[in-house]
Amino acid sequence: MRLFGRIALIAALGSLAACGSGEAEGGGRDGQPAQVGFVVVQASSVPIENSLPGRVAAFQISEVRPQVSGVILRRLFAEGSVVRQGQTLYQIDPSIYQAQVAQASANLQSARASAEAASARAARYKPLAEMEAVSKQDYTDALAQARQANASIAQNNASLRAAQINLRYTRVPAPISGRIGLSNFTEGALVTANQADSLTTITRLDPVYVDIQQSAPDLLVLRRSLTRGGTVPTMAQVRLTLPDGSDYGYTGTIQFTEVVVNADTGSVTLRARFPNPQSILLPGMFVTANLAQAINTTAYLVPQQAVARDPKGNATLWVVGPGNTAVQRTVVAERTDGQNWVVTQGLAAGEKVITQGVGNLREGAKIKPVPASTPQRTAPAKPAGRAS
Structure with missing residues (x-):
């Protein structure tokens, strides 16, 4: 029994030694350096x-408000529809503003008639004043009355224009094009020129x-x-x-x-x-x-499978070092771009980053680097052992 135990111990130690030699420097199962795939990185322009x-x-937003006071006779739009700039939205009762236009027009005609009479009087007084048939003061007064009559024409013309503008404002237009909202006032409602509440709102x-x-x-x-x-x-x-x-x-x-x-x-x-x-x-x-x-313009795009995280959360990757050895590098990779990590620190142009076969790499281990597109070497499957 004691001899049998020694034989078993020697066999176990031999097995361990064989395993150690099989994972010799480079990590290959047959003692050869492990084959790894790499890509050569170059600086790229990365957004x-x-x-x-x-x-x-x-x-654009426009709150529609009336510019004249009056009763709304009609609402001329559908709530929630699209309206065009200048389209009439509401019709306010125009009766009082039509009367104001008529009155202003009559006042203008009266002013023109007075101006014609005053101008004729001044024209007749001019030669008489030169002959001293009338006093110069009478001519001066007649000339002043003619000028006042012309000024009255301008005043009444301005009043007529203001009345016409107010009449036009009884048709409330859309100030901008866009989608119109709810109407806050209905037909028959009294609105004022200086009210705080808008009639409706248009949004572009x-x-x-x-x-x-x-x-x-x-x-x-x-x-x-x-x-x-x-x-x-x-x-x-x-x-x-x-x-x-x-x-x-x-x-x-x-x-x-x-x-x-x-x-x-x-x-x-x-x-x-x-x-x-x-x-x-x-x-x-x-x-x-x-x-x-x-x-x-100085970032590097590295395939995501090449980058790992250490327990502290730092990004690490493997590069091909001098003499075809594996070198682990800590880099700064804070974001991705498609299928790649964007590395901003820790790499230099032309370095070979290992992307395949990184699972069993050790620092300083001998490796056999090949381009990443080369098929990886795999060990043949061992036959299943027989039952004793």
Whole structure:
């Protein structure tokens, strides 16, 4: 029994030694360096994209109010419909304003008649005054009366124009084109020129604005990166994610950025303009804006399978080191771009990043690097052992 135990112990130690030699330097099962696939990385121009909260705002809003007082005789639009600029919305009783136009017209005719008589009198007095048949004072008075009569014509003409304008205002027009809302007054209601309540509201929904909120610290980081070099500004094209998670089909452009920080939210407002032909975007709707405000010209795109995270959350990857050895590298990879990680620190142009066969690599292990498209070498399957 004691001899049998020694034989078993020797066999176990031999088995362990064989396993150790089989995973010799390089990790190959047959003692050869492990074959790994690599890609050569080069600096790329990668947009710096941000996802920021935004809210839709109307391109134009007009609260329709009467400019004259009177009783509404007719409402000439359907609530919720699209109206055009200049279209008549309400008809206010024009009777009193028609009378004012008639009175102003009569006053103007009277002033013209008086002006003709005064001008004729001044014309007759002029030669008589030169012959001293009448006093010069009489001629001066007649000339002054003619001039006053002409001034009265201008005054009455202005009164007639004002009366005509008020008569025109009895037909309340749409100041802008857009979708009209509810009517706050019905036919038969009395409205006044200086009332606080609007008759209705018109909203223009194509195009629309989206007010995007960006925190002041993020904006400072962006501007510092622009001043350090390696990052260039770009004309931001904005894409939207709707509240249901779907993508809005149209892209927008940034119109301007506010120059003040909101004291309540600590953010800066960026206003973008979007086409809205189907009226999908409604004022007050919350959306997510995805935009690239700059382009990083010194970033590296690394396939996602090549990057792992250590227990501290740092991004790590393997590169082909001197003498075809495996070298682990800690890099900065804070975001993805499609199927790649965007690495901003830790790599240099021309380095070979291992993307295949990274599962059993050790620091400094001998490897056999091949391009990532080369088929990987696999060990043949061992036959199943027989039952004793």
